[in-house]
Amino acid sequence: MTISLDQIRAIARQYHPASVEFARDIVAIPSLPGHESDVAAAIINEMTQLSFDEVWTDQAGNVIGKINGAEGPAIILNGHMDHVDAGLLESWPYPPFDAHIIDGELWGRGTVDMKGPVACMIYAASFYKQMGLTPPGDIYVTIAVMEEIGGLGSQYLASQLNAQAAICGEPSNNTLRRGHRGRVELNVEFEGQSAHASVPHLGINPHYGAAAFLQALPTIPLASDAVLGSSTVAPTLYQTDQISPNVIPGTVHLTLDWRNVPTESPEAIVAKANQVLQTCLKDSAAAANVQASIAVTRKEFVTYTGMVHDFPSIFPSFLLPQDHPMLQAAQRALIEALGRDDGVSVWRFATDGGHLMAAGIPTVGFGPGDDALAHTNRERISLLQMEEALTGYLALTQALFQSA
Numbered sequence: 001m002t003i004s005l006d007q008i009r010a011i012a013r014q015y016h017p018a019s020v021e022f023a024r025d026i027v028a029i030p031s032l033p034g035h036e037s038d039v040a041a042a043i044i045n046e047m048t049q050l051s052f053d054e055v056w057t058d059q060a061g062n063v064i065g066k067i068n069g070a071e072g073p074a075i076i077l078n079g080h081m082d083h084v085d086a087g088l089l090e091s092w093p094y095p096p097f098d099a100h101i102i103d104g105e106l107w108g109r110g111t112v113d114m115k116g117p118v119a120c121m122i123y124a125a126s127f128y129k130q131m132g133l134t135p136p137g138d139i140y141v142t143i144a145v146m147e148e149i150g151g152l153g154s155q156y157l158a159s160q161l162n163a164q165a166a167i168c169g170e171p172s173n174n175t176l177r178r179g180h181r182g183r184v185e186l187n188v189e190f191e192g193q194s195a196h197a198s199v200p201h202l203g204i205n206p207h208y209g210a211a212a213f214l215q216a217l218p219t220i221p222l223a224s225d226a227v228l229g230s231s232t233v234a235p236t237l238y239q240t241d242q243i244s245p246n247v248i249p250g251t252v253h254l255t256l257d258w259r260n261v262p263t264e265s266p267e268a269i270v271a272k273a274n275q276v277l278q279t280c281l282k283d284s285a286a287a288a289n290v291q292a293s294i295a296v297t298r299k300e301f302v303t304y305t306g307m308v309h310d311f312p313s314i315f316p317s318f319l320l321p322q323d324h325p326m327l328q329a330a331q332r333a334l335i336e337a338l339g340r341d342d343g344v345s346v347w348r349f350a351t352d353g354g355h356l357m358a359a360g361i362p363t364v365g366f367g368p369g370d371d372a373l374a375h376t377n378r379e380r381i382s383l384l385q386m387e388e389a390l391t392g393y394l395a396l397t398q399a400l401f402q403s404a
């Protein structure tokens with residue numbers, strides 16, 4: 001059963017105020033990764049009120065709302081319920097959890113990234129129920145935990161749900177996105193031998209190994225992609241095993257944030273970084289005898305439901321081909337529904353879309369709000385874009401049903 005554009009716009013106008021109120025409710029509930037239980041309860045409640053056929057949380061604590069459809073393909077609308085830390089509360093123009101509406105924008109942590117888009121997706125999917133229509137296939141609205149620390153929630157979701165297409169609802173200013181570079185976090189460990197700082201010749205100072213490597217880092221050849229641009233690598237964190245200023249540390253840990261294009265696998269990254277690492281240590285007199293190793297960071301995460309998961313810090317990159325039938329259908333549907341052609345672009349940051357694609361589910365990206373405001377203390381989302389996104393998500397869902 002397809003819905004006409006006039007019907008879609010009318011119902012979007014009718015339900016927009018309620019969707020904004022719901023977005024305000026969930027912005028007012030802080031939900032750092034691993035602490036999403038309260039916001040999950042609010043999302044479950046809203047989905048239930050909106051007559052989703054089934055609403056549940058999985059083992060990881062992700063909330064899944066299902067609208068039962070006919071025999072057609074199943075579609076996922078994916079978002080996340082966690083957010084990054086708000087930082088210094090006084091640095092915000094408006095308190096980050098008060099959900100103020102100022103000049104047509106909803107302010108606060110998580111408004112654009114991504115409780116505003118989450119509210120829109122939940123409402124858009126519910127329109128089938130409000131209109132008494134059965135969608136061509138099942139719709140799963142999946143609101144994941146722990147996106148901001150690597151996407152454990154969506155990786156788990158993608159392994160459990162069987163779907164033929166997905167929309168990643170991260171903010172895109174209501175334009176279509178088809179991919180992004182990935183993120184691989186690397187831990188470089190330099191091992192020396194600790195000693196009293198007054199007798200440096202009795203120790204092996206690992207700082208010199210790190211220094212040699214940091215100098216060589218810009219010489220590592222990086223892969224590039226015609227659409228996504230070049231991979232990049234940035235050293236971010238630096239730690240020693242010491243807190244005393246008069247001791248030569250035994251170990252230094254350096255963190256690298258590597259943004260990779262799809263042709264550059266995590267294994268290839270580790271291999272080429274390790275080659276430069278071992279060569280520069282061999283060539284540096286100061287770093288002689290420092291041992292070093294490099295590996296993808298692994299961390300143990302505990303979800304709010306108590307699931308413990310050892311998880312490598314890898315956000316897969318993805319790029320849906322420009323000529324993919326689903327992308328083409330999505331583009332046509334948005335041009336018709338929004339009355340303009342914004343083309344198709346890519347995100348600069350990584351999203352849970354990479355985990356969905358890695359599980360074999362073709363994924364397009366679309367969401368209200370300016371992604372440049374994510375993770376800032378000026379985070380806010382345009383209410384006009386939220387209303388438009390109700391139309392956009394529903395039009396996209398219909399296009400995916402027809403093309404998946």
Ligand SMILES: [Zn+2]
Nearest residue numbers: 113114147170
């Ligand atoms: Zn996000």
